[in-house]
Amino acid sequence: xxxxxxxxxxxxxxxxxxxxxxxxxxxxxxxxxxxxxxxxxxxxxxxxxxxxxxxxxxxxxxxxxxxxxxxxxxxxxxxxxxxxxxxxxxxxxxxxxxxxxxxxxxxxxxxxxxxxxxxxxxxxxxxxxxxxxxxxxxxxxxxxxxxxxxxxxxxxxxxxxxxxxxxxxxxxxxxxxxxxxxxxxxxxxxxxxxxxxxxxxxxxxxxxxxxxxxxxxxxxxxxxxxxxxxxxxxxxxxxxxxxxxxxxxxxxxxxxxxxxxxxxxxxxxxxxxxxxxxxxxxxxxxxxxxxxxxxxxxxxxxxxxxxxxxxxxxxxxxxxxxxxxxxxxxxxxxxxxxxxxxxxxxxxxxxxxxxxxxxxxxxxxxxxxxxxxxxxxxxxxxxxxxxxxxxxx
Amino acid sequence: xxxxxxxxxxxxxxxxxxxxxxxxxxxxxxxxxxxxxxxxxxxxxxxxxxxxxxxxxxxxxxxxxxxxxxxxxxxxxxxxxxxxxxxxxxxxxxxxxxxxxxxxxxxxxxxxxxxxxxxxxxxxxxxxxxxxxxxxxxxxxxxxxxxxxxxxxxxxxxxxxxxxxxxxxxxxxxxxxxxxxxxxxxxxxxxxxxxxxxxxxxxxxxxxxxxxxxxxxxxxxxxxxxxxxxxxxxxxxxxxxxxxxxxxxxxxxxxxxxxxxxxxxxxxxxxxxxxxxxxxxxxxxxxxxxxxxxxxxxxxxxxxxxxxxxxxxxxxxxxxxxxxxxxxxxxxxxxxxxxxxxxxxxxxxxxxxxxxxxxxxxxxxxxxxxxxxxxxxxxxxxxxxxxxxxxxx
Numbered sequence: 085x086x087x088x089x090x091x092x093x094x095x096x097x098x099x100x101x102x103x104x105x106x107x108x109x110x111x112x113x114x115x116x117x118x119x120x121x122x123x124x125x126x127x128x129x130x131x132x133x134x135x136x137x138x139x140x141x142x143x144x145x146x147x148x149x150x151x152x153x154x155x156x157x158x159x160x161x162x163x164x165x166x167x168x169x170x171x172x173x174x175x176x177x178x179x180x181x182x183x184x185x186x187x188x189x190x191x192x193x194x195x196x197x198x199x200x201x202x203x204x205x206x207x208x209x210x211x212x213x214x215x216x217x218x219x220x221x222x223x224x225x226x227x228x229x230x231x232x233x234x235x236x237x238x239x240x241x242x243x244x245x246x247x248x249x250x251x252x253x254x255x256x257x258x259x260x261x262x263x264x265x266x267x268x269x270x271x272x273x274x275x276x277x278x279x280x281x282x283x284x285x286x287x288x289x290x291x292x293x294x295x296x297x298x299x300x301x302x303x304x305x306x307x308x309x310x311x312x313x314x315x316x317x318x319x320x321x322x323x324x325x326x327x328x329x330x331x332x333x334x335x336x337x338x339x340x341x342x343x344x345x346x347x348x349x350x351x352x353x354x355x356x357x358x359x360x361x362x363x364x365x366x367x368x369x370x371x372x373x374x375x376x377x378x379x380x381x382x383x384x385x386x387x388x389x390x391x392x393x394x395x396x397x398x399x400x401x402x403x404x405x406x407x408x409x410x411x412x413x414x415x416x417x418x419x420x421x422x423x424x425x426x427x428x429x430x431x432x433x434x435x436x437x438x439x440x441x442x443x444x445x446x447x448x449x450x451x452x453x454x455x456x457x458x459x460x461x462x463x464x465x466x467x468x469x470x471x472x473x474x475x476x477x
Numbered sequence: 478x479x480x481x482x483x484x485x486x487x488x489x490x491x492x493x494x495x496x497x498x499x500x501x502x503x504x505x506x507x508x509x510x511x512x513x514x515x516x517x518x519x520x521x522x523x524x525x526x527x528x529x530x531x532x533x534x535x536x537x538x539x540x541x542x543x544x545x546x547x548x549x550x551x552x553x554x555x556x557x558x559x560x561x562x563x564x565x566x567x568x569x570x571x572x573x574x575x576x577x578x579x580x581x582x583x584x585x586x587x588x589x590x591x592x593x594x595x596x597x598x599x600x601x602x603x604x605x606x607x608x609x610x611x612x613x614x615x616x617x618x619x620x621x622x623x624x625x626x627x628x629x630x631x632x633x634x635x636x637x638x639x640x641x642x643x644x645x646x647x648x649x650x651x652x653x654x655x656x657x658x659x660x661x662x663x664x665x666x667x668x669x670x671x672x673x674x675x676x677x678x679x680x681x682x683x684x685x686x687x688x689x690x691x692x693x694x695x696x697x698x699x700x701x702x703x704x705x706x707x708x709x710x711x712x713x714x715x716x717x718x719x720x721x722x723x724x725x726x727x728x729x730x731x732x733x734x735x736x737x738x739x740x741x742x743x744x745x746x747x748x749x750x751x752x753x754x755x756x757x758x759x760x761x762x763x764x765x766x767x768x769x770x771x772x773x774x775x776x777x778x779x780x781x782x783x784x785x786x787x788x789x790x791x792x793x794x795x796x797x798x799x800x801x802x803x804x805x806x807x808x809x810x811x812x813x814x815x816x817x818x819x820x821x822x823x824x825x826x827x828x829x830x831x832x833x834x835x836x837x838x839x840x841x842x843x844x845x846x847x848x849x850x851x852x853x854x855x856x857x858x859x860x861x862x863x864x865x866x867x868x869x870x
Binding site for chain 1: 482511512514515516519537556557558559563567568570571580582585586587588589590591592593594595596597598599600601602603604606607609610611615626627628629630635650653654655656657693694696697700702704705750753756757758759787789818819822823824826827828829830831835838839842843844846848849850851853854855856857858869
C-alpha cells in the first residue's frame with residue numbers, strides 16, 4: 085500500500101516498485117479546526133502548503149515550511165520536509181502537533197491522542213516525531229495538526245556576492261552567532277548564480293552568492309539589516325540593496341525558486357536530479373569545495389544551492405537520462421557526495437528523505453545497530469510489510 | 478536496570494519498584510567536543526545543565542533548557558524536560574542532535590549515527606526523538622550531543638499583576654500573537670504570588686501575576702519592552718519596572734525558582750508534590766479557574782505556577798504525607814486535574830513525564846491504539862522488559 089499526496093517527492097517514495105495499491109489522498113482536502121488563539125490548524129492530506137497559506141490570509145498567521153514544490157502538508161510530514169525558512173521556523177517535525185494515522189491493520193492512531201494539541205508533551209514515546217519522516221512505511225497520514233506562526237510585521241530580502249564559498253559560509257556562521265534571527269539564508273554557487281541570472285534576466289556577478297531574508301518589527305528589522313550588512317562587508321561581500329516591498333522580494337525569491345528550471349535550461353532536453361546532503365556548518369566550506377572539484381572531474385553539470393544556515397545543500401545534476409554511461413557517472417557522484425557528507429559528520433539527506441535511492445547510504449549513516457533498530461520498529465508496527473515496501477529500510 | 482542521573486525527576490522514574498540494578502551515571506561527567514562554530518557540544522550523563530553553562534562561560538553560547546532542578550542533561554533528555562525558556566528555545570527534543578544509547582542487550586546505538594551532528598536530518602525514523610522522553614525504558618543514554626544558542630546581547634525582566642487569571646492569559650496570547658520573541662513568560666496565581674512574596678521578602682500584590690523576560694539586541698529589546706508594556710496595560714496589568722542588570726534579574730528569577738520552597742513554607746513539616754499538565758492556550762483560563770475551584774472544594778493547599786506561553790502549569794500541592802485521608806484527596810485531585818487537561822485537548826504531562834504515577838492517565842490520553850503502539854515499540858526494543866520496568870507503560 086503506497087500513500088500518494090502530490091507526487092512531488094524527490095527520492096521515489098511513491099513509486100510502486102513491488103506493485104500493490106496506490107492510495108491517492110488528494111481529494112481529502114478539508115481544512116478543519118483553525119484556532120487562531122492556539123496558533124494551530126488541522127488539515128487533511130490533500131491540503132497543500134500554498135492552499136493552507138491562502139486559507140490563512142488575513143488571519144495574521146502562516147505556515148512557514150516551504151519545500152520547493154507546492155506539496156501536500158501530510159506528504160511533507162511523511163517525508164520530514166523543510167525548505168528555506170527552516171533556519172528560523174524549523175522543519176516539519178517541530179511544526180506538527182498531532183497526526184491521525186491509519187495503521188497497516190486498519191486501526192486509527194492519533195499520535196498525540198485523539199483531538200489533542202498541547203504545544204508540548206512529555207507523555208510517552210513521541211509517536212508524532214516517529215511518524216514524521218516515516219515516508220509512508222508505517223501507516224497512512226490522514227490528518228495533521230500543525231503549528232502556525234505569526235506573520236512578521238516587516239520583511240526585507242537582499243542578495244550578496246562573495247569572493248569565495250568559504251567567505252559566504254563564514255558570513256553565514258557569523259550572522260547566526262550574532263543572534264540575528266535570520267529567516268532565510270540561501271547559498272548559490274557561481275554556476276547556479278550564473279544560471280539563475282540567465283534564466284531570470286537579473287544581472288548578478290558570477291560568484292558565490294547569498295540570498296538573505298529578515299523578518300521582524302519595522303524597528304528591529306532596521307537593526308537586523310545593519311548587523312547583516314556589517315557582517316557581509318567583513319567577509320568581502322558586495323554592498324547590499326534591500327528589497328522591502330512584496331513585489332521586489334517576490335522577484336528575488338522567484339529567481340531562487342526557479343533554480344530548478346534555471347538549471348534545466350543549462351542543457352535543454354536533459355533531466356534533473358537534486359541531491360541532498362547536510363553537514364555541520366563548520367565543515368560546509370570544505371565539503372562544498374571538494375564537491376565542486378568532484379563535479380569537474382566527473383564532467384557533470386550540477387549547479388549548487390543550499391539552505392546554508394542549516395548546513396544543507398543540493399547539487400542539481402542535469403544529465404542525459406538516455407546515456408547509460410552518464411547515468412552511471414551521476415550515480416557514482418551522488419554516492420560519493422553522500423559518503424563525503426557522512427565522513428564530515430553529516431547526513432545523506434537533510435530534507436528529501438531516503439526513499440529508494442539512499443537505502444545503502446542510510447545503513448552507512450546509522451551503522452548496523454541503527455538500521456537494526458529502525459527495522460525492529462518497522463517490524464513491530466507493520467509486521468507484514470504492507471506499507472510502502474522497499475522504501476527507506 | 479534503572480538508569481540514575483541526579484534523582485531530581487518528579488514522577489518516580491528512578492524508583493526501583495521491581496528491585497533490580499540501579500546504574501548511577503553521575504561520575505561519567507566529561508564535556509567533549511565543544512564546537513562553537515557548529516553551536517554544539519557533546520556531554521556524558523553526569524554533566525548537569527548548570528555545569529555545562531559554567532563550562533560555556535565566555536564562549537558567547539549557552540544551553541537554555543532549564544527545569545527547576547540542576548538536573549543532568551542526559552536525564553533531561555530521558556524525561557523530555559523543559560522549563561521557563563521553552564517558549565522561545567524549545568524543550569529538550571529539538572535541542573538534542575544525537576544520543577549514544579546502550580541498548581538493553583548491550584549493543585551501542587547512536588540515534589543519528591556515530592559521530593554525526595547535522596542540524597537537520599530526513600534519514601529514516603527519528604530515533605533521537607524516540608529516545609528523548611523514553612524515561613529509561615528503552616536504554617541507557619550515555620552521551621548527548623546538544624544544540625547551543627547564542628547568548629542574547631541584552632536581557633530585561635519584569636513582573637506584572639493582573640485583575641484575573643483570564644487577563645494574565647489573554648496578555649500572554651497577545652504577546653505571542655504580536656510576535657514578541659518572549660524568552661520567558663511565567664504565571665503565578667495569587668496564592669503562589671503571596672507565598673513567593675512572603676518567602677523572598679518582595680512586596681507584590683496578591684494577584685494573578687506574570688513574570689516576563691525578553692532577550693535581544695539592546696535596540697530590539699527597547700522595542701520588545703514597549704510592545705510588552707502596551708499589551709500588559711491593555712489587559713489591566715500593573716505598570717512595569719524593568720530589571721536589566723544581572724543582579725536585579727537574578728533577584729526576580731530567584732523568587733520564581735524558589736516557588737517550590739515558598740510553597741513548602743506555607744505548611745512547615747509537610748511534603749510537596751508538583752502536578753504537571755499542559756493544555757491548548759485558549760483553554761488555559763477555564764482550566765485554571767476550574768482547577769482553583771476544585772482545590773478549594775478539596776481543601777488542599779496548592780499554589781499554581783505555569784509556563785503559560787506553552788499552556789503548561791503546575792499545582793504545587795503541600796500535604797501531610799502522614800495523613801492517609803489527605804494523601805487520598807491529593808491523589809483524587811491529581812487524577813481529576815489530569816482528566817480536566819485531557820478533556821480540554823491537552824496532555825497529562827507537559828514536562829515531568831509519566832514515570833509511575835501517570836500510567837493510567839497516559840492510556841486515557843493516547844487511547845488503546847496509542848498505548849498499543851507504545852507497547853509494540855517497547856517490546857521491539859526491549860523484548861525482555863529489562864529497562865526500567867513498571868514505568869511509563
